Amino acid sequence: MKTVGYAAHSDDALMVPYHFERRDLRSNDVAIEISHSGVCHSDLHTVNGDWGPQPYPLVPGHEIVGVVTSIGSDVTKYKVGDRVAVGCMVDSCQECDQCHHGEEQYCRNGMTPTYGAPDRISGEITQGGYSKHIVVREEFVLSIPDNMDISRAAPILCAGITTFSPLRTWNVGKGSRVGVIGLGGLGHMAVKLAVAMGAEVTVISRSNKKEAQAKELGAKGILASSDEAAMSAAGSSFDLIIDTVPTKHDINIYVPLLDIDGSLVIVGQVGPLEEPSTAPMILGRRRVAGSLIGGIKETQEVLDFCAEHDVYPECEIIRMDQINDAFKSLAAGDLAHRYVIDMSSLEA
Known part of the structure; x- marks a missing residue:
């Protein structure tokens, strides 16, 4: 699947438009058109290389919400048109004690982050939510409650x-x-x-x-x-x-x-x-x-909890082309809100 996003090409470069391919659907995959992507302080750390060398070009973003556009032949939890979310990880071994306990973030064999890590099957580098589309295995896709404002939901997936x-x-x-x-x-x-x-x-x-x-x-x-x-x-x-x-x-x-x-x-x-x-x-x-994020079960729990109690992040909606300014603001100091990118602003 051809798509477009914004990527960093080195640890000292600005984020720029980047055309790339998402993988073809596997039998247990869900394809999502991204509507909003949250901007996390860890995105800034990662693209700056603060946590070590990165596999550039790198598309950040692990606070992702959108709509299902297609599903693999074995997918049972989701259908086209469902409102869904993806957080900080997109895979794990699914076999160790931690995965069996719903604590995939502590997978004994290492969970696969949403961006900047080798896919467990193909080895290609995962790319994140600063893009129009993403393909994720069913087990790591979350449901957005019907009464939740999707434009303010993205930061719940990390913050x-x-x-x-x-x-x-x-x-x-x-x-x-x-x-x-x-x-x-x-x-x-x-x-x-x-x-x-x-x-x-x-x-x-x-x-x-x-x-x-x-x-x-x-x-x-x-x-x-x-x-x-x-x-x-x-x-x-x-x-x-x-x-x-x-x-x-x-x-x-x-x-x-x-x-x-x-x-x-x-x-x-x-x-x-x-x-x-x-x-x-x-x-x-x-x-x-x-403490490191949470497992998939607990992430679904926080989405449901926020919907039930009307808890939302304080959000400032920005265009995709404002990301470099947003990064400057993050680097300058703590903001008591989250930037959220409206992905409809990204030209295909």
């Missing part, structure tokens, strides 16, 4: 599931005390989801300048990490802290905010942190953990 999964894993519910470090693309979804689960939520930020925004999202307020007195007074006051900071930073100031048996879960930075001190962990039986 949504990345924050929903630890909230579910750590059993957040009514009365849970949750802190969210950072109010960017991930952080604002963490706030909305935790509030919808019944938690008392506080945003932890360097200053109070986003306090009104935090309260609009449902948080009770902001704890300014630059205010030493406020940080000291907030000691042992959280059951769970979701750390969405996407760069190297110091977690030592946040760990004492956890109550005994509390956990700080890192979902933003992939890579080094400032040297941690074990003292607050040992003295309060506190934990520092990490």
Whole structure:
């Protein structure tokens, strides 16, 4: 299938139009015409080569929504015209214990990311959602609930599931005390989801300048990490802290905010942190953990949860040709919303 997208051709080049071929449908494949594609901070990291060399040309995008245009002969879950979504992975071994537990993101043999990785069968490099079409095996396609606004659904496939999964894993519910470090693309979804689960939520930020925004999202307020007195007074006051900071930073100031048996879960930075001190962990039986997206079952769960509770990312819809400006904005600082590309703006 001939299609067009926007690709990076090197780690220092602008994104430009790119014509390429999607694979012919296999028997278990679903072909999708993409209507909207979310822009994730990890797209920027990847195309810049921050996480290692990439197989350019590279079409990013792993927050994908659209409509089924054709199906393989063995597909049973979807039909032409269905509204569907694709997230951060498009394949896994389907045979290991993690795949059998619905945790394909932790596949023992390695899951296949939506872009920048060899296809498990052909070896060709996967290309993502900054394009008009995509072909994905049935098991990694998700259903968009009938009452969901498709134009605002895309970021749920990464920002949504990345924050929903630890909230579910750590059993957040009514009365849970949750802190969210950072109010960017991930952080604002963490706030909305935790509030919808019944938690008392506080945003932890360097200053109070986003306090009104935090309260609009449902948080009770902001704890300014630059205010030493406020940080000291907030000691042992959280059951769970979701750390969405996407760069190297110091977690030592946040760990004492956890109550005994509390956990700080890192979902933003992939890579080094400032040297941690074990003292607050040992003295309060506190934990520092990490979490990677979620499995297909849990990703469907977050889509359904968001539809049921009317939880949507804060979205700024952009044209495809505005992607380089969007990347500049992402690089400049945390935005408390997600860019979403309207793929109808991409000329075939």
